[in-house]
Every structure is written in C-alpha cells, then in structure tokens.
Amino acid sequence: MRIEKLLAILALGALVSCQTKDNLSVSSVTLSDQEQVILTERTSNTPLTYLADTDPEAWSRLGSVEERIEACNPTQEELDRMSTKALVESIAHYPLNSYALLYNDPEDFIRLLTETSTLHREFEKRQDSADALIDFLAESELKMGVGASRLQNKEVSFGEEMFLEHFAATKEFQNSLSGEESKKLEAIVKSKYIERMSEPDVFSDVSLEPLKKIQTPPVLTRDAGKIQKDFATIGTSRIYTLFGHYLDVLINAEMSAAETRDIYAYVRTNFKDTSRATEDPTHPATSHYNCHSYAWYNRSSSNPYWINAKNDNNVLQLSRYWTNDAYMSCPASQGEVVYYPNGDHSAVKRADGKFISKWGKGPVMIHEPSYCPYTSTNLQYFKLAELPQRSLKIKGPESSSMITIGQICNYYVDVYNPSVTYQWTVESYPGDANFIEPTILSDRMTYSSLSIKFNAPGYYVMRVDSYGKTNTQQAVHIGYDIVSAVAIPQF
Helix, strand or coil: CHHHHHHHHHHHHHHHHCCCCCCCCCCCCCCCHHHHHHHCCCCECCCCCCHHHHCHHHHHHCCCHHHHHHHHCCCHHHHHHECHHHHHHHHHCCCCCCHHHHCCCHHHHHHHHHHHCHHHHHHHHCCCHHHHHHHHHHHCEECCCCCCCCCCCCEECHHHHHHHHHHHHCHHHHHCCCHHHHHHHHHHHHHHHHHHHCCCCCCCHHHHHHHHHHCCCCCCEECCCCEECCCCEEEEEEEECCCCCEEEEEEECCCCHHHHHHHHHHHHHHCCCCCCEEECCCCCCCCCCCHHHHHHHCCCCCCCCECCCECCCCCEHHHHHCCCCCEEECCHHHCCEEEECCCCEEEEECCCCCEEEECCCCCEEEECCCCCCCCCCCCEEEEECCCCCCCCCEECCCCCCCEECCCEEEEEECCCCCCCEEEEEEEECCCCCCCCCCEECCCCCCCCEEEEECCCCEEEEEEEEEEEECCCCCEEEEEEEEEEEEEECCC
16 A cells, blocks of 8 residues: 555654664665655645636637546646545536536436546545535535536535535445434435525425435425425326337426526536537426437427436336337438437437537537537437338228128227327228218227228228327328228128
8 A cells, every 4th residue: 555655664764864874874765746745734725726717718619528527637646735625625616517407317427527537536535525525515505696607615506506416415425424424414405405495486396306315305395384395306207109119208397597597507608609509599498308308209398208218127218219110220411310328318410410409407509419518429320210101900890701781890000009190081992983981980080990880882991091290290101001891781
C-alpha cells in the first residue's frame, strides 16, 4: 500500500537522522510529488472552477456528453489536495447535474458519471464522503428560478438539488451509509418533504420523487390534511404497436411552471449554439411524455404517455417496434427513427441530417446527433417497412359451409389489435345482377368482427382492411383479407 510505503520511508528517515556521518552513509530519499501531497493534510476547501463558469461560450461549443465530462475532470493532484468538503461542493455545482432531468432515468446519468468522471470516482474512494454529502444536503438552500447559474457554497439550483437527491437515492450510496448516517439522512428527507409540500405551486411531484426513492415518505398531506399528495408516476397504461405488440407505459404528473422554467434556462444556457441545437416551440418541456414516446408512438404535444425502453422485467420492450412489426433496420441514409443504444434515447431523423428528440422532462429539440446530453455511439436507424399485404386472416363460415337464407354468420380477424381500426365490406360476386344487400348487424367501420345475415341466395365476398396510425398520427393501411361464402335457400 502507498501509505505503508510512506510510513516506511519516514521511519527510515528518522533512523538516519539519529546516526552519525561516520557510522552510516545512505543516499538521500526523495519522495514523489504525489507522495508529498499525501503526506500533507488535505487543507484546500476551495471547490473546483469549471469551464462552464470561466468561459460559457467555449463550454457551449463542446458537443458530446463525453467531451463535457472530460472538460470537467480534475487531475489526481488536484483531487488529492481537495478536502472532502470541497469535493462535495464541487459535485454539488457540477455543470452537468441538470442532465439528470434530461434522462429517462436519472440513475443512468449518475452511472455514466461514476464510470467516466474522476471527480465522482474520487467521491467513491473516500470514507468520509457520504457523511459530507449528507451534511451538505442538510445545509443546502434550493434557489428556484436561477436556471443554469452556478451558485456558491450551500446554494443550489433546482437541477443541482435533484441530482444530489437522486444520487443519494442510489443503492450504492445507500449501502455505504452507517446507521447514524441513515438516521441523519431520514431527518433531512422529512424536512424537505414538509418544505416542498407547503409550496404546491412551486414544487410538483417531480420534486418529491427522489425523496420517495431515498425512503418511504412520511404521512404528510397538503392543505391541512385535505389533499393527499401523489408522486410523479400517477398511473400506468398499455399501448400497442401497429401490429398489436403491447408496451407498458407510465402516466406522469406534470411539473410546476417554476420547475419548467429552470429546465428551459439550463438547456438554453448550456446549448447556446443555435446552429447545432434549437428548441421546437410547439413542444415545450413536460414530464408527460419522453423521447421514446415521441419518436415511436405519438409526436403530438398532447401525448400523455411516458415509455421506458425496458419494462419492469428488464426486457427491451421498445424493440417491439422493429421486431416483426412496422419498422425495419436500415442504413443511416434511409433512417427515419433513431435509437441510441448506449444512451437510452430515441430521435427522429430529418432530411437535413439533424435529429428531433424530446430531452427527458425538457423540451423537444432539433439538434445534431451528438450535440445532446446522451452517448451517441453505435446509433441504430430504422424506417417504416413496406407493410405486408393480406396480413390478416378472417375466421368464419366460408363457401364450403352450408349457409342458409336468414342465418346470422359471424366473421372475425384471427389476431385482434386494439391500436388499429377495421373496415368491412361485403360485395356480390362480379356479374351477379340479382345481388341483394345482406343485413349488417355490427359496426363495419370499427370492430374486428362482422355479424351478417344473408337475405337472398348468392355468392358473397367479405373483405376486411385494417388501418393504424403512425407516430405522426397519419393513417396507414396495414393489411387485409378476403373470404367468400355462398348463401342457399332454406329447404
């Protein structure tokens, strides 16, 4: 170990100092710069100063999230000189903290930092770091409305506070706590619950979600117990692809106006190069839907569903859109929808090469592929496939069956898809001049089944067409099937 080596060197130095020049001669021992730093107590309480603070324009020109993390990485020598207090303050004011609100799952961003940020790796090494972070959370003062401005000392912006709380909610952090530290954190969480619930116009359920992850919320209500407080996810539902594969989705509460303004301010300040990224003014920041829902399901601003790429069973349910369904893999030049497999993100590709995507709880942005908060390596491109014809199968009496006049017959499609509509038509055999319209007993424009009564003998052709809606809400013909039947008189 490095410490044992230094102690041995010091012991040797002490021994040498006790000897006379006559009875012992040794060469001088020189410590490395790193060892000299370790011998010196960490006394620097000054947090890091980032490029985002000193040169916002240069910071904004950095494109990928990897470049920005690298620009924030201090040297090991700088880290060795920092006290744990300064280390925690540097993490609290880290320029990328608000990315946690732009990710589908804040823990994915936290995981990226612990893998690539030297600052966050240093935090994991120190035995007193958890206690220092808890102390910071106890004393921090949340300042709404400051946007991306970096505050000093214990003042934090909305995005900074959300990052710290999501960080404290991770299993890794929770497992590192002692019993005493856990009790301190529980008291802080309860205090923050009470404070935020007393200001419902400022703090939405989104602000309470990380607190809920840290511990079971205390029994608290708003308005003197009249209204029980819900949390960010207020319901679940199920949606379907064009070919009827289902995905589990979330129904989320909306953010407050104050929270939305902070997210907007952060995006505007950190992605200033409008030639590389601009907002779509028709799709403001919202916690109702996310990138996957926008790109694959519905590109309307009234979209109510949030789609996680993986479901609760850790299955990549998003792949149902391109596995035996309406989308197929294709070269980048033909791509219409893009999936970021290393960044848990989806986007729509424009003809000019730029992408359109929803940034977490932020707005929909028009941007260069890598000028965004997500790892943009190994992108996967998909396009709407040539939809198969006659992809349905009608079940019911056919011409080989004995169908008599006045008999009610039922036809239905073999696989029901609740996300599409069906249109049934009934025609006579071509050239049948004596054709008499049958009686249709069901809604031929909606249902997946047809109930029909034949009123006269003849040769009848039943056809069903299915229509779905793409993510742009345009109707598309999915498939059809035809079945024929012969009605005969009663004997």
